[in-house]
Amino acid sequence: xxxxxxxxxxxxxxxxxxxxxxxxxxxxxxxxxxxxxxxxxxxxxxxxxxxxxxxxxxxxxxxxxxxxxxxxxxxxxxxxxxxxxxxxxxxxxxxxxxxxxxxxxxxxxxxxxxxxxxxxxxxxxx
Numbered sequence: 001x002x003x004x005x006x007x008x009x010x011x012x013x014x015x016x017x018x019x020x021x022x023x024x025x026x027x028x029x030x031x032x033x034x035x036x037x038x039x040x041x042x043x044x045x046x047x048x049x050x051x052x053x054x055x056x057x058x059x060x061x062x063x064x065x066x067x068x069x070x071x072x073x074x075x076x077x078x079x080x081x082x083x084x085x086x087x088x089x090x091x092x093x094x095x096x097x098x099x100x101x102x103x104x105x106x107x108x109x110x111x112x113x114x115x116x117x118x119x120x121x122x123x124x125x126x
Contacts, residue, residue, distance in 0.1 A: 011115040013105035018112050018125070046074070059083045073100040 064078030
């Protein structure tokens with residue numbers, strides 16, 4: 001498992017349409033032909049998920065949980081295993097996403113805009 005990676009802070013403007021377009025909840029990835037196995041299940045604290053997917057010449061297996069109130073904050077924790085691993089560091093990775101509502105989008109941003117930690121703006125929608 002990889003450790004010691006510096007946390008990255010990304011700020012994203014969002015609205016209901018952006019949230020719906022980017023949500024995996026309710027999506028059956030196996031039906032899209034990308035994954036041989038995909039489950040998302042409700043838990044008392046939020047959601048759990050697992051998938052096995054073919055990505056190019058690699059097979060990835062991921063498991064994890066998503067918790068929070070999903071209106072003002074959420075936390076996603078996942079473990080992904082890659083076979084064959086292109087590097088030893090990618091054989092198994094652990095990722096934590098902590099998100100919280102920080103208020104409405106600034107006037108110069110629109111839903112889908114992401115501001116990376118270095119200040120670069122990525123406009124995801126036209």
